[in-house]
Amino acid sequence: MKISKTLIASAVLAASISALQVQAADVPAGVVLADKQELVRGGGSEPATLDPQKIEGTPGSIRSKDLFEGLYNQDGDGNQIPGVATSYDVNADNTQYTFHLRKDAKWSNGEPVTAEDFVFAFTRSVDPATASPYAWFMEIPSIVNASKIIAGEAEPSTLGVKALDDYTFQVTLERPVPYFVKMTSHQNMFPVPKKVVEKWGDDWTKPEHMVSNGAYKMDEWIVNEKMVFTRNQHYWNDAKTVINKVTYLPIESPNAELKRFQAGQMDLSYELPNDHYKQLLRDIPDEVVVTPKLGTYYYQFNTTKAPYNDVRVRKALSYAIDRDVITKYVTGVGEIPAYSFTPEVVNDFNPETPDYATWSQKERNEKAQALLEEAGFDKSNPLSFKLLYNTNENHKKIAIAIASMWKKTLGVQVTLENQEWKTYLETKKHQQFDVARAGWIGDYNEASTMLDLLTTTHGNNDGKYSNANYDKLLHDARTMQNPAENYNKAEEIAIEQDMAVAPIYQYTEKRLVKSYLGGYMPNPEDNVYVRDMYIIKH
Amino acid sequence: MFTFISKRILEAIPTLLVLITISFFLMHAAPGSPFSSERALPAEVLANINAKYHLDEPVINQYFYYLGGLLQGDLGPSFRYKDFTINELIAQSFPVSAEIGIWSFLVALILGVGCGIIAALRQNSWIDYSVMAFANLGIVLPNFVLAPLCILFFSIYNHWLPPGGWNGGAWPYLIMPVIAMSTSYIAQIARITRGSMIETMHSNFIRTAHAKGLPKHRIIFQHALRPTMLPVISYLGPAFVGIVTGSVIVDVYFGTGGIGQHFINGALNRDYSMVMGVTILVGTLTILFNAVVDILYAVIDPKIRY
Numbered sequence: 001m002k003i004s005k006t007l008i009a010s011a012v013l014a015a016s017i018s019a020l021q022v023q024a025a026d027v028p029a030g031v032v033l034a035d036k037q038e039l040v041r042g043g044g045s046e047p048a049t050l051d052p053q054k055i056e057g058t059p060g061s062i063r064s065k066d067l068f069e070g071l072y073n074q075d076g077d078g079n080q081i082p083g084v085a086t087s088y089d090v091n092a093d094n095t096q097y098t099f100h101l102r103k104d105a106k107w108s109n110g111e112p113v114t115a116e117d118f119v120f121a122f123t124r125s126v127d128p129a130t131a132s133p134y135a136w137f138m139e140i141p142s143i144v145n146a147s148k149i150i151a152g153e154a155e156p157s158t159l160g161v162k163a164l165d166d167y168t169f170q171v172t173l174e175r176p177v178p179y180f181v182k183m184t185s186h187q188n189m190f191p192v193p194k195k196v197v198e199k200w201g202d203d204w205t206k207p208e209h210m211v212s213n214g215a216y217k218m219d220e221w222i223v224n225e226k227m228v229f230t231r232n233q234h235y236w237n238d239a240k241t242v243i244n245k246v247t248y249l250p251i252e253s254p255n256a257e258l259k260r261f262q263a264g265q266m267d268l269s270y271e272l273p274n275d276h277y278k279q280l281l282r283d284i285p286d287e288v289v290v291t292p293k294l295g296t297y298y299y300q301f302n303t304t305k306a307p308y309n310d311v312r313v314r315k316a317l318s319y320a321i322d323r324d325v326i327t328k329y330v331t332g333v334g335e336i337p338a339y340s341f342t343p344e345v346v347n348d349f350n351p352e353t354p355d356y357a358t359w360s361q362k363e364r365n366e367k368a369q370a371l372l373e374e375a376g377f378d379k380s381n382p383l384s385f386k387l388l389y390n391t392n393e394n395h396k397k398i399a400i401a402i403a404s405m406w407k408k409t410l411g412v413q414v415t416l417e418n419q420e421w422k423t424y425l426e427t428k429k430h431q432q433f434d435v436a437r438a439g440w441i442g443d444y445n446e447a448s449t450m451l452d453l454l455t456t457t458h459g460n461n462d463g464k465y466s467n468a469n470y471d472k473l474l475h476d477a478r479t480m481q482n483p484a485e486n487y488n489k490a491e492e493i494a495i496e497q498d499m500a501v502a503p504i505y506q507y508t509e510k511r512l513v514k515s516y517l518g519g520y521m522p523n524p525e526d527n528v529y530v531r532d533m534y535i536i537k538h
Numbered sequence: 539m540f541t542f543i544s545k546r547i548l549e550a551i552p553t554l555l556v557l558i559t560i561s562f563f564l565m566h567a568a569p570g571s572p573f574s575s576e577r578a579l580p581a582e583v584l585a586n587i588n589a590k591y592h593l594d595e596p597v598i599n600q601y602f603y604y605l606g607g608l609l610q611g612d613l614g615p616s617f618r619y620k621d622f623t624i625n626e627l628i629a630q631s632f633p634v635s636a637e638i639g640i641w642s643f644l645v646a647l648i649l650g651v652g653c654g655i656i657a658a659l660r661q662n663s664w665i666d667y668s669v670m671a672f673a674n675l676g677i678v679l680p681n682f683v684l685a686p687l688c689i690l691f692f693s694i695y696n697h698w699l700p701p702g703g704w705n706g707g708a709w710p711y712l713i714m715p716v717i718a719m720s721t722s723y724i725a726q727i728a729r730i731t732r733g734s735m736i737e738t739m740h741s742n743f744i745r746t747a748h749a750k751g752l753p754k755h756r757i758i759f760q761h762a763l764r765p766t767m768l769p770v771i772s773y774l775g776p777a778f779v780g781i782v783t784g785s786v787i788v789d790v791y792f793g794t795g796g797i798g799q800h801f802i803n804g805a806l807n808r809d810y811s812m813v814m815g816v817t818i819l820v821g822t823l824t825i826l827f828n829a830v831v832d833i834l835y836a837v838i839d840p841k842i843r844y
Contacts (some may be wrong), residue, residue, distance in 0.1 A: 049620040056575060131587040133579055152582040205621045223619060223627055225634075225704050225795025249703070249793055256702070256791050259686065263693040263701035422570030422808055429578070459578025 025242040025519050025534045032537040033242065034516070039530055042257045042270035043248035046224050051205050052190040053125045056133040058441075058526065059270075063248055064187040066229055066530045067212040071099050071118070071169075071184040073529065076521030078347060078445055080181055084113055084191065084213070085169070094176035094481075101167040106234035107193050108217040115163035117191040117213075122171070124197075125188055127156040134188040137443065141183055142174040142478070175479045179446040182347075185527055186444060215241045215531035224250055235531075242519075242534040261512045267535070268520065269512040274394060277333045277510070286515050290334040292345040294524040295441035295507035296450060298338070299387075299402070300463040303500070304431050307383065308463075311498055312375040317435070318502035319368035320409040321402055322361050327505050330401045331394065334510070338503035340491050342450045345506070345524040349447040349484045354496040365409045372410050384413035389437035390424040398504070399437065428462040436462070441507065445525050447487045448477060454494050454501070465500035467493055539836070546829040550822075557821045558814065562604065565805075565813050566597050572617035572808040591617065604814065613818070614811035618803070624815040628797065632819065635784030635796035637707050638715045643781050645716060646723035651770065653724070654731025659758070661736060669728060676725025685718040685791035702793040715788045723777060730773055734766045741765075764838050771838070775831035779823045783816075 027033065047060035052068055055061055071085040085099040105113040124130050126138045126149045138146040144160025160172035173180060183189060193204075193211045200209045210218045215238065216229035227248040231241060249266065251257040254273040260266040272280060272288070280288050301308040301317070308314060323337035336344065339357035344350065356364060377383040387403060389395040396418065403414035419427060428436055440460075442449035452458055455474055456466040473490045477483035494500045513520050516538035522528055573579065573587050588594040592603050607614055613624035657669040692714060693701035705711050738744060739762060747757045784798030797816060804812035836842045 046619070048618055051621070054620060056577070128580075128582040128586045131583050131590065133573075133575060133577070133583070135580055135583050136577075150580050150582055202620075222704075222795050223622065223630055224789065224799050225793060251702075251790075251793055253790050255686065256793065259689045259694065259701050259791075260793075263689070263697070265693075265701055265703070420806060422568070422574055422806070425574050425576060426570040429574070460576065 025240055025532055027242065027518065027534050031518065031534075034535040034537045037243045037535050038245040038247070039243050039268065039517070039533065039535065040247045040249065040266045041268045041530070042260070042266055043227065043250050044270045045252045046250040049205060050210070050218075050221075052187040052192055053121060053130055053132045053134070055187050059250070061187055062526065062528065063227065063229075064190065065214070065527060066216045066246055067210075067214045067218065068187065068190040068192075069105075069214045069235075070186070070190045071101075072181055074185050074523055074525065074527040076523055078523035078525060078527070080185065083185070084118075085184075088181065094178070095173045097171045097173075097180060098164070099169045099171070101169060102236055103167055104236040105213060106236065107196075107211045107213050108232045108234055109193075109196075109211045110234050111193070111195070112166070113191055113213045114166045115169035116166070117194050118169045119161045119163050120194040120197070121190060121192045122161045123156050123159050124192065126150050126159055128152055129156075132188070137183070137186060137188040140444070140448075141177040141180040144172045144174055176481075177478065178481055178483075179348075179444060182446065183444045185525075215529070216246055219245075226250070229530075237531070241531045243530055246530050258512070261514075266512075267514045267517050272333075272510050272512050274331060274333050280512070284512075287512050288510070289513045289520070289522065290508050290510045291522040292336065292343065292524060293441065293507040293509040293526065294343055294345055294445060294449070295439060296338050296341060296343055297335075297398075297437075297439045297504045297507060298341070299502040299504060300428075300433075300436045300438045301465075301499075301501065302431050302433050302435070302463055303466075304464045305434065307375060307377075308434060310375050312371040313377075313383065314499040314502070316368040316372040316375070316410060317406065317412070318499050319356060319364040319371070320406055321502060321504060322405055323504060324361070325405075326398060326401060330397050331505065334508050335505040336508075338506045339495070341454065341495055341501065341503055342447045342487065342491065343442075343506040343524075346442070346447050346450070347445045347524075349487050351447075351491050352488050354492070356496070368410060372412075377410075377412075379411050382411050382413055384415070385434035386415045386417045387435050387437070388417050388419065388424065388427060388433040390421050391418045395437050402504075431462065431464060438462070438501070439507070442525065447483075448474065451487060451490050451494075463501060465494070465498070467498060467500075470494055470498075539833075542836075543829070543833070546825075546832070550825045550829075553825060554818070554821055558605070558608070558818060559601070561814060561817045562601055562810075563597065565808075565810050566600070568805075568808060570808055572810060574808075591615070604811075608818075613815040616809055616812055618807040618809040618812065624811045627800065627812070628815055628819065631784075631795055631797040631800060634704060634707070634794055635789075635798060636782045638712065638719055638788065638794065638796060639778075639782030639784065641712060642716045642720035642723065643778055646720040646727055646777075646781070647774070649720075650724045650727025651731050651767075653728040654770075655735055655758070655763075655766075657728065658732045658735030658739065666732075670732070673725040673728045673732075676721045677729075679721065681718045681722065681785060681787045682791075684721055685714070685787055688714045688717055689791065702791065704792075704794045711792075711794070715792050715794055718788055718791070719781060719785060723781060726773065726777070727770060730770050731766060734769045735762065738762045738766045768835065768839060771831055771834050775827040776824060779820060779827050783820050783823065 044059040052064050055064055069083045071083055072080045073083040075081050084101050084105045086102050087100050089098045125132045126135050126146050135150045145154050145158045148154035149156050149159055162170045164170055196211045197204045207218045207221045215232055215235045217232040219230045220228040229246040231244050254271050257269050258273055261269050301314050303309050327335040327337050339354050340351035342351045387399055389399050399416050406412040406414055427433055440453055451474055453460055454465050455471050470490055470493045473486045477486040509522055509526055516536040518536050519533035592600050615623050653669045657666040660666050689701045692699040699710050699713055703711055744762055747761050784796040786798040786802045789796045789799040800812055800816050
């Protein structure tokens with residue numbers, strides 16, 4: 001990531017950055033636009049809320065990016081570009097960021113977006129009374145007092161955020177966090193209209209009350225049918241926005257969504273059914289768009305339980321998974337086989353290839369057999385366990401394939417156990433499993449979004465993997481300007497040495513995009529903005 | 539009749555209470571909570587959420603809070619859709635399902651009874667066989683197969699109808715959901731009507747009517763139809779409730795935004811108040827329409843007296 005590196009390198013006193021390009025719909029010369037600029041998008045399931053500080057999950061997140069705008073946005077490669085902030089200064093020890101807000105940024109009711117709105121939003125996020133499921137997001141960059149406020153040990157007003165004047169917003173961190181600015185593209189750091197929220201309380205997100213500062217504003221919200229946004233005439237870059245109306249359809253079934261797309265009632269899908277991928281590639285190759293995503297699909301071992309506390313067993317099971325077969329024949333939608341925990345697509349860090357990734361599958365299988373035998377399991381005493389996954393066709397296919405690989409190579413007896421989502425979460429949380437399917441999509445584009453997951457105290461370390469050296473590497477990485485070396489060592493410990501989890505593949509984002517839709521720029525964090533898009537005459 | 543109706547209403551109250559109680563405790567016994575999510579919430583945050591929804595109190599207290607709200611017509615806030623209350627969500631989705639349902643019901647009733655009568659009167663003819671073949675097909679063909687087939691035919695191969703959406707119930711959006719919803723009911727009603735009609739046509743009073751030399755249409759419409767309808771009506775009561783409270787399949791495939799989806803998602807999301815809301819709705823309607831069936835029985839069958 002070039003830009004952020006330059007930023008950090010030049011972050012001496014008051015390194016003011018303002019020459020960055022501002023994205024909006026960049027319609028290439030010669031392209032004739034359609035008369036009707038209305039976009040229909042698949043939106044996944046119905047979002048639980050549209051309150052930026054309460055959103056969790058992709059469906060809410062993608063919609064919020066059209067309604068709201070944070071300090072910085074992202075371009076097609078995931079680089080930071082100015083949003084409400086035009087530039088920022090950072091102090092010598094990289095702990096104090098002063099953002100300069102644009103004076104023409106307005107809420108959809110015409111009022112200016114001020115630094116006070118950001119102070120309000122940031123404070124609101126950590127205030128336990130808001131009960132934000134993403135409150136922890138403010139702890140990651142170590143905003144002063146965030147952790148204490150979340151734990152109820154300090155007043156929300158003591159958070160390290162300040163409005164120096166209407167258009168200058170300052171954030172103070174407890175320690176330097178090089179990727180802080182990147183995090184401002186996340187909805188949890190979006191501003192909310194202080195006056196409106198104070199007036200309506202929890203009801204401020206109702207279509208009739210909601211006021212937003214993004215390129216669009218809420219027009220209609222019918223749960224499970226549609227959500228309609230129209231142009232926010234007060235948006236500072238409205239002149240460069242092309243699409244007038246965006247309709248999000250909450251369709252959970254990829255098959256149902258595909259039908260809408262095929263019938264011409266949808267321009268951009270949320271996902272596509274894996275089973276139809278090959279056929280779609282044949283029929284409409286130009287409209288199938290697959291891009292890498294910041295996330296890893298993996299199997300988790302319950303390290304609190306024998307024999308999964310034995311590294312030999314964990315390694316044997318991991319080695320025996322033929323990841324090429326899984327990604328080519330079982331999932332088959334361009335997924336990348338994963339041997340490291342951090343996906344390659346992450347910014348500023350390229351995980352070194354672990355040794356076992358360079359072996360042939362035959363070599364891996366032989367090592368696996370030897371290791372399992374060493375651990376005391378053989379044909380007369382076969383290892384047998386339950387493989388837990390949440391109910392889903394794809395997880396099931398993968399589980400069947402891997403179970404048969406284990407059986408064939410290692411003689412392991414696997415019982416598949418599927419549970420619906422909430423039960424599955426509960427089972428994992430209480431370590432009532434042997435081996436479980438898991439997946440993680442990064443929350444910000446930096447390796448710690450993945451690697452932190454395997455630290456001893458992380459709330460999602462359901463396998464209870466614990467290694468003091470690993471914890472220390474990640475702890476130290478937090479204040480390092482270039483933590484890549486620590487991340488490599490961490491990968492080496494957790495995967496190569498301990499095989500805390502068995503990485504299987506790196507996720508991809510797969511969508512159907514009509515060929516007449518221009519300006520769709522997917523990036524690893526899926527920060528896609530409709531204001532960048534346009535519909536070509538067709 | 540008046541005493542009968544008031545008796546039924548009085549009976550309905552304890553029935554509903556039992557229903558509410560059992561559903562409430564069953565729902566709360568399911569593993570996980572509405573707020574268990576992949577990422578563990580900070581303790582303080584979780585405590586605040588739990589306090590907001592009274593989840594930090596014993597279940598029995600929560601039960602009485604719920605009953606208290608219910609007495610004032612408040613079905614509570616949704617645990618899942620944080621920007622809405624259950625009253626709002628049901629008010630938004632039930633009319634959609636009811637509209638699809640009422641049309642489907644009418645279509646099912648007219649076609650079902652019509653086909654059943656024709657098949658019965660032409661027993662063992664090709665008409666009978668084709669009606670019964672259709673009926674069997676309608677019963678075995680689940681709507682999760684029928685719905686995508688409809689979309690393929692009407693929307694993708696031929697651009698006749700929109701593949702989904704609701705648009706305030708404009709008729710092109712209504713046709714496929716009604717087809718998907720009514721087919722199995724048409725089939726069931728046709729079978730029941732046929733069987734009942736055949737039985738009636740063999741009974742003594744019809745034989746007498748024939749002997750008296752009454753014209754056939756009078757025998758059918760004046761004498762045979764009423765007793766034929768009795769089993770059909772007892773099927774229609776619960777069927778009506780099922781049909782107007784929507785179907786998850788119709789909602790999922792056609793994206794109509796009806797109440798059907800709330801049944802499934804409510805349970806999966808542990809949206810306690812949503813599950814309770816739809817259970818109470820379906821329970822009330824079931825009790826109501828069973829009573830309507832009983833009243834219709836009395837109207838149709840002179841032997842029944844309440």
